[in-house]
Amino acid sequence: MKKLLYTSFIAVALGASACTVADVQRTMDGVLAGTNGALTQNEVAAGLKQALEVGISNGAGQASQTNGYFGNPLIKIPFPEDVQRVENTLRQVGLGSQVDKFILTLNRGAEDAAKSAVPIFVSAIKQMTIQDAWAILRGEKDAATNFLKRTTSQQLYTAFNPIMVQSLEKTNATRYYTDIVNQYNKIPMVQKVNPDLDDYATQKAIDGLFKLVAQEELKIRENPWARTTELLRKVFAQQNQS
Template sequence: MNNYLKISLGAAVLFLSSCESLNTGGFTLPPQGTGTTSTGSTTTNAGTTGGITQSEANLGVKQALSNGLNESIRVLSLKDGFLGDAAVKILMPEEARKVESALRAVGMGNLCDQFITSMNRAAETAVKEASSVFVGSLSRMTVNDAFNILLSGQQDAATQFFKRSTTAELTTRFSPIIQSAMGKNNVSTYWNQLTSAYNKLPLGNKIETDLTAYVTQRAISGLFVKVADQELKIRQNLGGSRNSSILNKVFGWADQQK
């Protein structure tokens, strides 16, 4: 099955099969079979304009998230998904910037470019692994989580939810893939050439960096940058991003609460 469809299918199955847990969260959740108006009162008709049910809120948030995640993973896993986007491009490790400056100054800029390209290629390979991790995170989302995401003043509330619930697992999943991809893309070879050349220059201390950990962390950070972009589009209804009746209803209701 196409990896990019797993999130949508997984979210739908989990939504239909799971029993959502509830707790208090600073607002009153509408009952399962009723809607709630923008003033907080309930209606007996779940389809009433301006009202949503718990089930609708949960389904709408999960659909929005799965749409955004699918698109983020799709874009980043393409060739130049990281390398060609300044917002997520993986640059030299901070502590190695002086290596880059020194080597470019002595005519070794091409080697620096090859190293940077190889790190980004490794990230583009690894990001595909995120789909199954996010499906698991969606399965743990409660109705209360969904309403917090809808009504939060933060435009990246859903992204922050995923950061909290997936970063540790993503790091575990990404690390071996990054390490393997770095081997295929000659990252270590370029890095050894860079550091060897730099260490021959009379510029001070040697540079030591855990490249696997660095590229893994930057790949995950880049993924969340894109997820936040997609979330903002849905919240602001940019480019027809609310492309279903449930998204229009749920996020339209959230707009009324502002």
């Protein structure tokens, strides 16, 4: 693993700029300095919490930008699946532009709400124990994200839902959806629908944030250059050597 880590450093360094072998070696020496000693339990816990905070900040930052959801196929929120027939029928009767407008405003609502996600997630991270941290360090590549998802999803939903509702109102997504459903319900012989848009949008927005956090966790685990603090470098260099 140490050899693999060394090779990856050289590849990234040479790809980023015209470095000499000596430059690369100095980079390696600097990053790996201090990692030979055994990590304390507190260092592991602090390192994992740092990793999650970095991932959450980066992920929420991406999501909160214009087109952070709408322009990202990985997390773009589609028309609610349980009423997919509404979208299909409305497109067939020439109301596709209204459907498209709703999907855009729905994702704009998620982008707006994502701005408030970081402190909610960070508060949840503080509950992580030292035993949790060790298990995550030795776990799968998305172990930290899965831990956070498993232990905080309900709390996150409770805190995030009112923010999402406000954002949907702010972007007119709720009004557009109400108009769409009302028009659909006027079509003869269709099964009437009245889904909970707020619940759907909140859950999809949270799912999208977790996907971005998982991407950031993977970067930190696999790419030494994504480890932006000395503690992260020490904790995850130790992981690579194990």
